[in-house]
Amino acid sequence: MVLPNGQKLRFDMPGVRFGGTVEEVMAALNAQNNTMSTQNLVSGTLTDAQKTAIQGAVQTILANLPGAVDLSVQQRHDLVKAGDKSIAFLNRCRDLANQNPPWLPTTYPRQEFLNDLGYFEALGPEETLLRQALEKVSDTRLAAGSDAMVAGLILYGIAKAAGQGSALDDALAQMGGRFAHAAKAKTTPASKPTP
8 A cells, every 4th residue: 555645554653553543654754854845746826816717718718609509418429429430431532522512402501501610610720729738727726626635635644643532533433424425435335135
């Protein structure tokens, strides 16, 4: 097992005992080292002005996306998809449509096809850019949450090590609820179906 500080758990570490918790080990290690070893993948705050600017930028993107649609899960599933492998086929279709051959029925939506294909191609780089931005936002949020959890686990371990019967009991009971479901799932024996 690897501890939140990156060290491998060993039986001879301070705070290790049968039935003990990671929090107790982390608290003992921190007390021994007299340092708080937390991870710090990201540091930052988001001001109200920055939140407003981000929300405004997203609204600007959507306002500049003519004909933007919201598809249902079923619609996404049912649609004929045009991906990277379809580009050569679609380019050849464009060539045929631009020749305006006499065999092409006048009812064929030639201009709409050309417009849709142009829109599809134009959105490609923008989609890539937005996906990269969204991935960066997701990664930053994940890192901030992880940093907070590691520091929170250390704080929880320190509070638990401070002892029972103190004014911390209520807070510890509430904080410990975060882990109650995981512990129940591990200790509850699987019931056997009756014939």
